[in-house]
Amino acid sequence: xxxxxxxxxxxxxxxxxxxxxxxxxxxxxxxxxxxxxxxxxxxxxxxxxxxxxxxxxxxxxxxxxxxxxxxxxxxxxxxxxxxxxxxxxxxxxxxxxxxxxxxxxxxxxxxxxxxxxxxxxxxxxxxxxxxxxxxxxxxxxxxxxxxxxxxxxxxxxxxxxxxxxxxxxxxxxxxxxxxxxxxxxxxxxxxxxxxxxxxxxxxxxxxxxxxxxxxxxxxxxxxxxxxxxxxxxxxxxxxxxxxxxxxxxxxxxxxxxxxxxxxxxxxxxxxxxxxxxxxxxxxxxxxxxxxxxxxxxxxxxxxxxxxxxxxxxxxxxxxxxxxxxxxxxxxxxxxxxxxxxxxxxxxxxxxxxxxxxxxxxxxxxxxxxxxxxxxxxxxxxxxxxxxxxxxxxxxxxxxxxxxxxxxxxxxxxxxxxxxxxxxxxxxxxxxxxxxxxxxxxxxxxxxxxxxxxxxxxxxxxxxxxxxxxxxxxxxxxxxxxxxxxxxxxxxxxxxxxxxxxxxxxxxxxxxxxxxxxxxxxxxxxxxxxxxxxxxxxxxxxxxxxxxxxxxxxxxxxxxxxxxxxxxxxxxxxxxxxxxxxxxxxxxxxxxxxxxxxxxxxxxxxxxxxxxxxxxxxxxxxxxxxxxxxxxxx
Amino acid sequence: xxxxxxxxxxxxxxxxxxxxxxxxxxxxxxxxxxxxxxxxxxxxxxxxxxxxxxxxxxxxxxxxxxxxxxxxxxxxxxxxxxxxxxxxxxxxxxxxxxxxxxxxxxxxxxxxxxxxxxxxxxxxxxxxxxxxxxxxxxxxxxxxxxxxxxxxxxxxxxxxxxxxxxxxxxxxxxxxxxxxxxxxxxxxxxxxxxxxxxxxxxxxxxxxxxxxxxxxxxxxxxxxxxxxxxxxxxxxxxxxxxxxxxxxxxxxxxxxxxxxxxxxxxxxxx
Numbered sequence: 001x002x003x004x005x006x007x008x009x010x011x012x013x014x015x016x017x018x019x020x021x022x023x024x025x026x027x028x029x030x031x032x033x034x035x036x037x038x039x040x041x042x043x044x045x046x047x048x049x050x051x052x053x054x055x056x057x058x059x060x061x062x063x064x065x066x067x068x069x070x071x072x073x074x075x076x077x078x079x080x081x082x083x084x085x086x087x088x089x090x091x092x093x094x095x096x097x098x099x100x101x102x103x104x105x106x107x108x109x110x111x112x113x114x115x116x117x118x119x120x121x122x123x124x125x126x127x128x129x130x131x132x133x134x135x136x137x138x139x140x141x142x143x144x145x146x147x148x149x150x151x152x153x154x155x156x157x158x159x160x161x162x163x164x165x166x167x168x169x170x171x172x173x174x175x176x177x178x179x180x181x182x183x184x185x186x187x188x189x190x191x192x193x194x195x196x197x198x199x200x201x202x203x204x205x206x207x208x209x210x211x212x213x214x215x216x217x218x219x220x221x222x223x224x225x226x227x228x229x230x231x232x233x234x235x236x237x238x239x240x241x242x243x244x245x246x247x248x249x250x251x252x253x254x255x256x257x258x259x260x261x262x263x264x265x266x267x268x269x270x271x272x273x274x275x276x277x278x279x280x281x282x283x284x285x286x287x288x289x290x291x292x293x294x295x296x297x298x299x300x301x302x303x304x305x306x307x308x309x310x311x312x313x314x315x316x317x318x319x320x321x322x323x324x325x326x327x328x329x330x331x332x333x334x335x336x337x338x339x340x341x342x343x344x345x346x347x348x349x350x351x352x353x354x355x356x357x358x359x360x361x362x363x364x365x366x367x368x369x370x371x372x373x374x375x376x377x378x379x380x381x382x383x384x385x386x387x388x389x390x391x392x393x394x395x396x397x398x399x400x401x402x403x404x405x406x407x408x409x410x411x412x413x414x415x416x417x418x419x420x421x422x423x424x425x426x427x428x429x430x431x432x433x434x435x436x437x438x439x440x441x442x443x444x445x446x447x448x449x450x451x452x453x454x455x456x457x458x459x460x461x462x463x464x465x466x467x468x469x470x471x472x473x474x475x476x477x478x479x480x481x482x483x484x485x486x487x488x489x490x491x492x493x494x495x496x497x498x499x500x501x502x503x504x505x506x507x508x509x510x511x512x513x514x515x516x517x518x519x520x521x522x523x524x525x526x527x528x529x530x531x532x533x534x535x536x537x538x539x540x541x542x543x544x545x546x547x548x549x550x551x552x553x554x555x556x557x558x559x560x561x562x563x564x565x566x567x568x569x570x571x572x573x574x575x576x577x578x579x580x581x582x583x584x585x586x587x588x589x590x591x592x593x594x595x596x597x598x599x600x601x602x603x604x605x606x607x608x609x610x611x612x613x614x615x616x617x618x619x620x621x622x623x624x625x626x627x628x629x630x631x632x633x
Numbered sequence: 634x635x636x637x638x639x640x641x642x643x644x645x646x647x648x649x650x651x652x653x654x655x656x657x658x659x660x661x662x663x664x665x666x667x668x669x670x671x672x673x674x675x676x677x678x679x680x681x682x683x684x685x686x687x688x689x690x691x692x693x694x695x696x697x698x699x700x701x702x703x704x705x706x707x708x709x710x711x712x713x714x715x716x717x718x719x720x721x722x723x724x725x726x727x728x729x730x731x732x733x734x735x736x737x738x739x740x741x742x743x744x745x746x747x748x749x750x751x752x753x754x755x756x757x758x759x760x761x762x763x764x765x766x767x768x769x770x771x772x773x774x775x776x777x778x779x780x781x782x783x784x785x786x787x788x789x790x791x792x793x794x795x796x797x798x799x800x801x802x803x804x805x806x807x808x809x810x811x812x813x814x815x816x817x818x819x820x821x822x823x824x825x826x827x828x829x830x831x832x833x834x835x836x837x838x839x840x841x842x843x844x845x846x847x848x849x850x851x852x853x854x855x856x857x858x859x860x861x862x863x864x865x866x867x868x869x870x871x872x873x874x875x876x877x878x879x880x881x882x883x884x885x886x887x888x889x890x891x892x893x894x895x896x897x898x899x900x901x902x903x
Binding site: 011012039040041042043081082083090092104105107108111112140221232233235237238240242244245246273274275276277284286287288290301325337339399402403404406408409410411414 | 634636639641642643645646649650652653676677678679680681682684766767773776792793794795796797799801803804805817819830877878879
């Protein structure tokens with residue numbers, strides 16, 4: 001359909017029309033076209049004749065509902081785009097279906113729009129999809145919205161009715177953080193307040209729909225943001241090796257040193273390539289171009305070129321808000337394909353924070369084992385990818401902050417990446433070494449704590465041989481692991497085979513043994529792991545040495561205590577017998593001293609407690625610890 | 634960035650996605666203004682090259698100068714051309730011009746079925762087509778990447794979601810994807826671009842001495858010229874800015890019944 005312009009300029013705005021089913025979206029669009037003189041010649045006559053031939057009343061909606069099945073059912077099934085103009089500029093109107101069943105078509109329409117008109121039936125008022133569409137508009141990044149209260153004739157053009165709908169819906173939008181530009185009372189069928197003010201609603205002194213459209217602003221390309229140039233493909237059609245792609249944010253110039261993420265390769269832009277266009281040495285956001293590089297490096301589709309001073313995040317786990325459109329639910333434990341710009345990676349749900357009913361904003365309650373997001377639901381969750389992705393938070397850079405999920409053959413969901421305190425590569429880390437691993441050394445303890453859900457610490461078990469340290473440590477490790485904690489046991493015998501194989505059992509060697517174990521345990525704790533050690537560690541001064549290596553809150557001293565007679569009875573390795581026979585010298589408790597802790601964090605009488613009870617006490621303690629110090633599990 | 638440049642950049646992006654994702658890719662070239670602009674955009678996307686074959690579905694009823702123009706560009710631009718033709722139906726004479734088929738049936742066999750034969754024969758899984766949303770209402774509902782099943786049918790009631798330039802590039806064996814890089818262009822945009830880029834266009838679009846020109850071209854028995862004095866691209870742009878007449882008004886097959894064109898397209902027509 002073409003148009004009858006008076007002023008011609010190149011500005012164009014894409015508007016999506018959304019709202020609940022039967023609230024009059026397609027009727028509104030048909031009438032808007034008519035009232036702005038945009039209908040092609042003969043179109044109105046053709047529609048009237050068709051209606052007459054079929055013996056049905058003429059419907060403005062038939063202009064958009066082009067499919068026979070749509071006209072038969074009087075509903076819009078798919079999203080359609082048509083053009084019209086006002087005196088100010090050209091518009092692409094995207095009509096989106098209001099049926100919940102066709103939500104994927106609504107999302108398709110809305111995702112491509114810069115502004116939205118949401119239609120609410122004055123008689124029916126705010127309905128399920130009025131709210132759901134509002135929520136999805138916000139999620140999809142549409143920030144300009146006007147609300148049309150339609151069919152005012154059914155409510156006797158009542159100002160009070162209009163205001164009550166405005167109040168109700170405005171407060172809903174406020175809860176999701178969307179502020180509408182205006183509410184307008186209309187009768188789409190009759191053209192009231194569409195292109196001209198309505199004589200039937202003299203109380204309305206606000207704008208018409210056309211005036212409101214002209215007040216929307218066109219989206220400016222993100223020129224002033226950090227450069228993001230995702231590589232779509234690499235071409236060798238001739239002697240040039242061209243990296244092709246679209247600049248998604250910022251500006252790219254000849255001479256720029258580019259870092260290709262997440263591959264950590266660096267090269268310099270030698271030329272910006274275009275065909276049959278005046279040569280320019282730079283390209284801005286929105287331009288599909290090619291570049292050649294000064295130093296040849298291996299780069300392929302999926303790399304994101306950025307300036308070294310402002311790279312994207314490069315991680316395998318991130319937080320997102322997603323909407324799900326697939327026939328099958330989005331399930332934890334099942335692999336999916338994630339597409340972000342030109343990157344693709346296998347992904348899985350890591351954890352679901354909450355599932356939201358987008359029409360009520362209520363959290364959907366599910367059984368513990370039902371970990372999924374159902375069709376038409378929205379969720380906040382963590383995703384994990386098999387290989388690192390280069391991305392940004394949606395709030396910072398939109399094109400690299402959103403993605404879709406493919407289930408088998410179908411795009412089944414989409415999402416935006418939320419801020420989550422991600423570690424970022426430092427500006428110069430790429431210079432230092434070709435071998436620096438991504439995000440190396442830039443991760444803070446706080447970031448580790450947030451990812452793991454707990455801090456690292458050392459649970460230091462001390463006690464006589466046979467007191468139950470090894471048994472307890474293994475059980476504690478198993479329990480913590482099952483609870484989803486990062487944990488590892490350093491066991492006396494294992495350490496003696498490797499790390500400390502050069503040491504004997506003299507007081508000096510015992511001291512060095514404990515010092516090394518303490519250092520290793522500290523590294524584990526710093527890495528975010530709950531490290532459990534099971535060593536006799538008989539000397540108080542040695543244990544104090546280890547305690548001083550770390551923060552007080554990181555060191556938990558547990559005295560695993562059983563009377564020596566009991567230990568000797570247990571004698572799991574037959575060591576007491578050997579010591580009594582004089583075959584082992586310097587055996588703690590027999591021929592060498594054991595200095596019990598004076599004030600241990602925990603003392604476990606293993607002659608009185610079962611293994612499970614002992615483990616439970618340690619778990620309890622770690623939990624209390626958490627509340628007192630705001631660290632740990 | 635002006636509007637035409639924005640459209641151009643988007644089309645280039647789509648071309649490059651298609652070329653990366655489809656090993657067996659071809660582009661339909663009808664010799665008309667749209668698919669010639671499409672061809673130009675392919676050269677933009679691939680830096681002067683056209684790295685896939687062009688398919689021309691020849692009904693043998695094309696206006697003769699179209700074939701001359703086609704062969705000229707194939708030579709000048711070093712294009713790979715595959716010509717598809719439904720020889721069985723042509724030999725049996727079951728066509729509209731010979732009075733043995735309706736216009737729509739004729740489009741169905743000589744264009745749609747001929748296309749299917751070419752796709753099957755060459756195993757193309759991606760087919761680039763120059764349709765635009767503003768041409769007619771069912772095309773207004775198209776996707777950039779639009780799946781067709783093994784029978785070439787278009788399930789218009791259940792189309793894939795398409796958002797944030799993520800397209801349907803995964804599909805069942807036997808299906809193929811139609812790729813529509815011009816979907817967001819209007820007829821006027823096409824002519825503005827022809828003007829800006831100085832693209833060689835077949836002269837049938839320009840007014841002759843009788844004051845007639847083709848606005849949309851196809852087979853001569855079913856395509857009619859419009860009254861016009863626009864003899865240059867600039868004059869066509871001026872004419873279109875003022876017109877209110879739909880582009881396909883001169884295409885007779887659209888008018889046989891209310892949903893004639895919809896049915897053709899559901900069955901796999903372009």
